[in-house]
Amino acid sequence: MKPAPFAYAKARSVAHAIELLANDDARLLAGGQSLIATLNMRLSEPELLVDINAIGGLDRIVLKNAHVEIGALVRHAQAERSAEIARAAPLIALALPHIGHPAIRNRGTVGGSLAFADPAAELPACVVALDGEIEMVRPQGQLTVKADDFFKGLFETALTPRDVLTAIRVPAAGTDARVGFAEFARRHGDYMVGLAACARADGKRLNNLRLVYFGVGATPVRARRAEPALADGDVEAAVKALADDLEPADDVQASGAVKTHLAGVLLRRVAQQLARAPS
Numbered sequence: 001m002k003p004a005p006f007a008y009a010k011a012r013s014v015a016h017a018i019e020l021l022a023n024d025d026a027r028l029l030a031g032g033q034s035l036i037a038t039l040n041m042r043l044s045e046p047e048l049l050v051d052i053n054a055i056g057g058l059d060r061i062v063l064k065n066a067h068v069e070i071g072a073l074v075r076h077a078q079a080e081r082s083a084e085i086a087r088a089a090p091l092i093a094l095a096l097p098h099i100g101h102p103a104i105r106n107r108g109t110v111g112g113s114l115a116f117a118d119p120a121a122e123l124p125a126c127v128v129a130l131d132g133e134i135e136m137v138r139p140q141g142q143l144t145v146k147a148d149d150f151f152k153g154l155f156e157t158a159l160t161p162r163d164v165l166t167a168i169r170v171p172a173a174g175t176d177a178r179v180g181f182a183e184f185a186r187r188h189g190d191y192m193v194g195l196a197a198c199a200r201a202d203g204k205r206l207n208n209l210r211l212v213y214f215g216v217g218a219t220p221v222r223a224r225r226a227e228p229a230l231a232d233g234d235v236e237a238a239v240k241a242l243a244d245d246l247e248p249a250d251d252v253q254a255s256g257a258v259k260t261h262l263a264g265v266l267l268r269r270v271a272q273q274l275a276r277a278p279s
């Protein structure tokens with residue numbers, strides 16, 4: 001199928017993009033890896049595409065004030081090669097190679113992944129696990145939203161159709177940072193169930209542990225009952241608690257029961273990663 005006809009405009013700046021988004025039924029175009037597919041399948045028929053790829057300054061990765069800021073237009077492949085991300089955001093570095101395939105990572109953007117909010121996507125879960133923040137600009141001005149409050153429902157975020165996501169910010173990892181990432185997919189690049197985890201080590205204890213699953217609900221899902229059990233070092237109690245934390249629905253990939261079982265398998269793998277100091 002071909003997309004329905006649409007007009008195209010190239011934004012010169014974030015302010016210009018906001019101006020163009022005042023048109024009814026306009027949609028931002030970043031890497032196009034999700035949007036173009038929805039246009040081609042006519043799941044979406046916007047009248048105007050606002051291309052943000054030429055906006056300067058949104059493709060930077062910056063370490064500042066103990067945080068890593070990743071611009072919305074940073075491509076997945078660029079982030080994968082970044083020494084700053086490898087050092088200061090190791091959870092994101094672990095997750096990136098799992099996103100699709102090299103061709104998708106060459107075009108897809110970090111901002112697009114967060115804005116699209118696919119519940120099975122890796123980066124939204126990582127940003128929630130890291131207790132990160134999302135920077136956006138809306139007609140009324142700039143706004144920072146905690147990742148915990150950003151994901152509202154299935155493909156639904158705190159962004160309105162008039163807003164531009166400009167960056168994400170996550171705390172830079174210190175020497176006590178412990179991270180873990182694992183996912184199960186039938187083929188590499190597909191989606192099914194995954195887990196992103198982050199904590200601070202205090203001897204054998206894990207403080208501030210956040211276990212965030214993807215592919216098991218409408219948004220990234222924190223396993224809040226499993227967290228204290230794993231923080232105390234009781235992996236099997238944490239696996240057991242997942243039955244109360246997660247309620248995955250049956251889908252074309254697997255039944256909810258299979259997904260809950262896989263969530264436990266992933267938790268055991270991630271528990272081993274969390275126990276190791278970064279090399």
Ligand SMILES: Cc1cc2nc3c(=O)[nH]c(=O)nc-3n(C[C@H](O)[C@H](O)[C@H](O)COP(=O)(O)OP(=O)(O)OC[C@H]3O[C@@H](n4cnc5c(N)ncnc54)[C@H](O)[C@@H]3O)c2cc1C
Nearest residue numbers: 028030031032033034035100108109111112113115121165
């Ligand atoms: C075959 C295939 C496999 C894939 N596998 C995976 C995978 O395993 N894991 C995964 O996470 N993703 C996967 N993806 C999706 C990929 O990561 C996309 O790049 C990402 O979801 C969207 O980023 P994008 O830059 O391409 O955004 P686009 O497709 O350009 O836009 C997606 C949506 O976000 C909005 N948007 C984009 N940028 C902004 C912004 N800055 N501010 C506000 N709104 C914005 C757009 O208007 C649009 O509604 C896959 C895609 C394909 C085609």
